[in-house]
Amino acid sequence: MFKLHKDHPWIHYILLLFGVLCISWSAILVKIADISGFGSGFYRLFFGTIGIIPVWLYFKKPIINRKGVKVAIICGVLFACDIALWNTSIMLSKATISTLLANLAPVWVGLGSLFFLKEKPTRTFWIGTAISIFGVTIIIGINEIMAANLNFGNTLAIAASMFYGAYLITVRKGRNTLDTFSFTSISMMSSTVVLGLICLFTATPLWGFSTKTWLALGTLGIIPQLLGWLAINQALGHIKPTIASVSLLSQTVFTAIFSVFILSEVLTLHEIGGAVIVLVGIYLVNRRK
Numbered sequence: 001m002f003k004l005h006k007d008h009p010w011i012h013y014i015l016l017l018f019g020v021l022c023i024s025w026s027a028i029l030v031k032i033a034d035i036s037g038f039g040s041g042f043y044r045l046f047f048g049t050i051g052i053i054p055v056w057l058y059f060k061k062p063i064i065n066r067k068g069v070k071v072a073i074i075c076g077v078l079f080a081c082d083i084a085l086w087n088t089s090i091m092l093s094k095a096t097i098s099t100l101l102a103n104l105a106p107v108w109v110g111l112g113s114l115f116f117l118k119e120k121p122t123r124t125f126w127i128g129t130a131i132s133i134f135g136v137t138i139i140i141g142i143n144e145i146m147a148a149n150l151n152f153g154n155t156l157a158i159a160a161s162m163f164y165g166a167y168l169i170t171v172r173k174g175r176n177t178l179d180t181f182s183f184t185s186i187s188m189m190s191s192t193v194v195l196g197l198i199c200l201f202t203a204t205p206l207w208g209f210s211t212k213t214w215l216a217l218g219t220l221g222i223i224p225q226l227l228g229w230l231a232i233n234q235a236l237g238h239i240k241p242t243i244a245s246v247s248l249l250s251q252t253v254f255t256a257i258f259s260v261f262i263l264s265e266v267l268t269l270h271e272i273g274g275a276v277i278v279l280v281g282i283y284l285v286n287r288r289k
Helices: 010-023 026-033 037-059 066-092 095-102 105-115 123-140 142-146 152-174 180-201 211-236 241-262 269-286
Strands: none
Touching: 010 211, 010 241, 026 037, 026 211, 026 241, 037 066, 037 180, 037 211, 066 095, 066 152, 066 180, 095 152, 105 123, 105 152, 105 241, 123 241, 123 269, 152 211, 152 241, 180 211, 211 241, 241 269
């Protein structure tokens, strides 16, 4: 799996799109599960880890670079912190505002690539990023944003976007020295341990759920976490994090579309317009000269 010919870079974009479609189910499944954010975050990583370990052992390649293992562990910690802060921000403030602030990740990726990867983002990247974030703003609702004041929950959402951006940048480093299965497995195990400790110290309930909740949690671990991040991590080994970070904004669009059919939510005209703007921004970032 994932032995892709270097002359067909578009395959990595297909994998990125597949990953985005998978993680677009995250918010919907969390809503269906209807438990604490820490609990759903833990089981997302826990079930994902259980699912990937047998596959990893089957396809496992010799690990000759210990630095790659360290990077994968660091990525797992960053991803766990992103989820923990993100879920907490939703509990302390409006989910719509937290969503917008969490989508600042491409900005941090652009700055991180400039200072740490020595990859100067192009003017087109910044224009496309600004357009995409504006589109996300339209989807969420400008009135919702203007009516909100920056509080502690919003601050946590901004911090979560920084951890997410740091994760995307660090993945690029780790994927250069580890195969996709090894990198994803190690990072998932690291995230599971960190989130497990967070649940332990916050006394988060982790059992006594309904069958519907367990099914949602299991699906959350398999589809968004296992399949989604396997595909995204593979793509990140070949696509610049600046480009990938903006492309990942499209999950807002797909989540809105899926919510129409699963949660019976109705898309308004401004949400449809915002979705088109997001896709335009993504196109500008990804288009070739």
